[in-house]
Amino acid sequence: MSAPASVLPGTIADALRADVVETRLAPGETVTEAAVALRFGVARSTARIAIEKLVAEGMLRREVHHAARVPELSRDDIVDLYATRAVVEGAAMRWLAEQGAVPADALAAHRGIRAAAKDGGAFAAQDIAFHRALVAGQRSPRLARVHDQLMGEIELGIGQVQAHGLMSAMTIAEQHEYVLAAVIAGDGERAERLAREHVMSARDALLAHFDTTHRPED
Amino acid sequence: MSAPASVLPGTIADALRADVVETRLAPGETVTEAAVALRFGVARSTARIAIEKLVAEGMLRREVHHAARVPELSRDDIVDLYATRAVVEGAAMRWLAEQGAVPADALAAHRGIRAAAKDGGAFAAQDIAFHRALVAGQRSPRLARVHDQLMGEIELGIGQVQAHGLMSAMTIAEQHEYVLAAVIAGDGERAERLAREHVMSARDALLAHFDTTHRPED
DNA sequence: CGCGCGACATTGTTCGACAATCTGCTACCT
């Protein structure tokens, strides 16, 4: 992650992150420093640092003197998040293709998604791992850092896509394969375009779901 | 900034940031929590938060159990930083052009640089303000956040460009004007290209300076 | 000369306290 800090707050942040992605913490719920401190048996100062880490990632939001909340992505949030994600992941795939090598962890995660497509299991974690591994594998550590900062909210989105069955594991695996093929072929232009299209198709699935579950005036 | 936290650590971080950009803190110097706490008359915990903020921005670096240091950008750092910056600012200028309006603060900063071109004054702060205002003015808050994360190191670079006279204020002002013209004309494609070229020309100036001041084997 | 060991510096984490700020409710005044 961008700011390593120390291990304890990081561990707590990881646990909370998992809670959010796997929807044990629903959007709208609040996370107070005292509650986190109690639950993990650490000082409030330590819990506070963990929460601030997640706020910086965009996985929690807070205003001064208010408890942190799990955000509900608004329509505008979704549009903005995925537009930015398309820019960053597009550039990452272009640069990855220019190297021509695909990281092993990305391939492992990809196999996991294909398996889920057969047995109908969960794939959110594998999907997240796939994207993270690809971006981490390209040559620019700073582009990876920038992507990491978006990952918090991206994970919120991926979690929703899976929780509501907005895209099948099969569809996702297919789109991933197109991108991988372009990367292996060393075709940066095509890799960038396909990555952007993949992101946009996830965005459209989320938006369609959003529009059917929210009244127009919401 | 990305994680507002509270005001006190933010204020201290701002003061330290100015120290770094204006080279009162030279690359290589260390910044300890105790020193910051003493200097600003705050608790070490508060100073620590300020330092961590700057570390997250890339304006300071630290390893665990070591004092934070003002980084000296390596050649690879410069190449990577400016490549990433080109992607982000390029996208920002494209989107800004699609809106067609230039933020007022950006114009004010631009006038400041032109003034410096005439009277030979400092322009680093204005240059930083110019880029920040432009990116903050486009429609995507997340792209702005991502840019903010790069700003710490970008400011290091801009500070060096000015401190060593690598580019004249006049040259910079001219390149800015080209970008502004494209934005006002609503030509996203051209705005993106010119922004990237501007970034690349700053990068090349820095690299040339780097190569003349470092032995090849460094 | 090299190696271990001990003093020192610095960060990592905890705890407890208090101030500042926000929310919602109550009670009073009109």
Place this chain on the structure above:
DNA sequence: AGGTAGCAGATTGTCGAACAATGTCGCGCG
């Protein structure tokens, strides 16, 4: 009845002191 002032509770923001963990540097000993 209605609006408003202000009190009570919750929560964060900052402090200060303490101790543990870790890293650095130099000194002395073999």
